[in-house]
Amino acid sequence: MIEEEEIDLLLNDLYELYGYDFNNYSRASLKRRIQRICTIDKFPSFAELRYRVKSDAGYLKRFVEELTVNVTEMFRDPTFYQYLRTEVLPTLAVKPFIRIWHAGCSTGEEVYSMAILLQEANLLHKALLYATDLNPTVLEKARRGIFPMSHMKLYSENYIESGGKHDFSSYYIANYGQVKFSEGLGEKMIFSTHNLVSDRSFNEFDLILCRNVLIYFDKDLQEKVLKLFDESLGTLGYLALGSKETLKFSSVNPHYKQLTREKIWRKIN
Amino acid sequence: MAKNKLMDASEVVVIGGSAGSIDALMKLFPLLKTPISYTLIIVLHRKNSVDSSLADLFAMKTQIPVAEIEDKDSIQRGAIYVAPADYHLLIENETMFALDASEKVNYSRPSLDVTFESVAEVYGSKAIGILLSGANADGTQGLIAIKKAGGLTIVQDPSTAQTPFMPHHAIQHASIDLILTMNEMAMFLNRLPQP
Numbered sequence: 001m002i003e004e005e006e007i008d009l010l011l012n013d014l015y016e017l018y019g020y021d022f023n024n025y026s027r028a029s030l031k032r033r034i035q036r037i038c039t040i041d042k043f044p045s046f047a048e049l050r051y052r053v054k055s056d057a058g059y060l061k062r063f064v065e066e067l068t069v070n071v072t073e074m075f076r077d078p079t080f081y082q083y084l085r086t087e088v089l090p091t092l093a094v095k096p097f098i099r100i101w102h103a104g105c106s107t108g109e110e111v112y113s114m115a116i117l118l119q120e121a122n123l124l125h126k127a128l129l130y131a132t133d134l135n136p137t138v139l140e141k142a143r144r145g146i147f148p149m150s151h152m153k154l155y156s157e158n159y160i161e162s163g164g165k166h167d168f169s170s171y172y173i174a175n176y177g178q179v180k181f182s183e184g185l186g187e188k189m190i191f192s193t194h195n196l197v198s199d200r201s202f203n204e205f206d207l208i209l210c211r212n213v214l215i216y217f218d219k220d221l222q223e224k225v226l227k228l229f230d231e232s233l234g235t236l237g238y239l240a241l242g243s244k245e246t247l248k249f250s251s252v253n254p255h256y257k258q259l260t261r262e263k264i265w266r267k268i269n
Numbered sequence: 270m271a272k273n274k275l276m277d278a279s280e281v282v283v284i285g286g287s288a289g290s291i292d293a294l295m296k297l298f299p300l301l302k303t304p305i306s307y308t309l310i311i312v313l314h315r316k317n318s319v320d321s322s323l324a325d326l327f328a329m330k331t332q333i334p335v336a337e338i339e340d341k342d343s344i345q346r347g348a349i350y351v352a353p354a355d356y357h358l359l360i361e362n363e364t365m366f367a368l369d370a371s372e373k374v375n376y377s378r379p380s381l382d383v384t385f386e387s388v389a390e391v392y393g394s395k396a397i398g399i400l401l402s403g404a405n406a407d408g409t410q411g412l413i414a415i416k417k418a419g420g421l422t423i424v425q426d427p428s429t430a431q432t433p434f435m436p437h438h439a440i441q442h443a444s445i446d447l448i449l450t451m452n453e454m455a456m457f458l459n460r461l462p463q464p
Contacts, residue, residue, distance in 0.1 A: 245339070
């Protein structure tokens with residue numbers, strides 16, 4: 001069992017040595033992640049883990065990747081994507097240019113899902129998808145657009161449930177248990193590291209998606225990040241969160257209108 | 270022994286279940302005296318779905334307020350909280366829930382072990398863990414954690430469970446204080462200190 005004080009020490013090391021600030025992450029979840037790392041990387045004690053993190057910058061990469069949750073899927077919550085398809089994209093279609101930000105994109109499954117939606121709405125040519133994460137390793141995976149073949153059955157079902165009319169397998173080429181999504185989908189994606197804790201707004205967007213990222217933050221950090229999104233959204237822009245995430249605790253809430261039971265809000269002033 | 274613990278172990282009651290447990294809860298809820306003094310947390314394995322119909326279903330069977338949990342919702346005594354589908358439910362501290370969308374545990378998200386262990390850590394001896402009908406081993410480790418932290422452990426009598434594997438597994442591997450039918454469980458909960 002890891003003590004609170006030990007977590008404080010470890011978080012302090014990460015900040016002092018490497019500039020990663022996890023102090024405002026939700027503690028219950030963070031503790032589970034650290035315990036999990038101790039188990040899967042077979043550290044006999046917490047002190048051994050702390051020593052490795054402090055002394056081995058190479059291990060740090062793995063540590064940060066395992067500390068943060070990178071569970072994602074294509075067209076997760078199909079009704080959410082159906083709403084994007086039928087209600088949100090048509091309102092963006094009138095714009096000369098569409099800017100979308102996937103904040104905390106992990107390995108990119110949602111970015112490719114969005115590119116497919118845009119292509120089917122004939123909007124991909126005038127869209128840009130900015131995909132950011134604090135973790136360079138997952139961004140590299142996202143950039144390659146290669147995913148395990150074994151996930152495609154679920155993704156295909158999700159795609160159809162979201163209102164997809166095409167043959168899902170026409171979007172990728174399968175090889176050796178993996179699939180690579182077509183280059184055309186990736187052409188409008190820009191991948192970059194961005195830490196929601198410490199980095200600022202970098203553009204104005206029409207749609208920001210940040211799904212199941214805020215759950216790992218405490219309320220103070222959630223508020224800070226929601227303000228960052230607010231600064232980064234144009235008027236009548238959309239903000240999309242995870243299915244159990246909410247604006248109800250935030251000071252930006254009065255400027256937003258939730259349009260549906262899906263977790264999509266529109267900035268009204 | 271269980272009896273001296275009653276006064277203490279009454280701040281939170283967490284009930285976990287899988288196949289066959291919805292029916293068991295539908296039987297339990299109408300038997301509970303209202304209001305309740307403790308927080309009642311329900312974690313069930315179910316098909317991934319964003320609709321909150323399970324909380325609505327339970328609300329029809331009791332006067333106690335029932336809510337499906339959203340991220341960072343506050344924990345109030347006297348209420349029933351239902352864990353949402355496709356998230357692990359954690360206790361951030363004695364007044365706040367937290368959600369976690371990480372890897373499945375025991376092929377399940379929500380996992381009963383994850384919530385039970387979190388309850389054990391935060392509430393210690395003030396927690397009661399109850400495991401109902403189900404077909405997998407989830408929940409046993411969590412009951413072990415609750416017991417180790419000084420809490421009370423209860424399972425549904427396997428002979429009355431639609432799917433007895435889960436409570437049976439817990440009886441074999443964890444130290445269980447009480448094995449109760451749903452009627453007995455309602456009587457037990459109704460004897461907890463009133464608000």
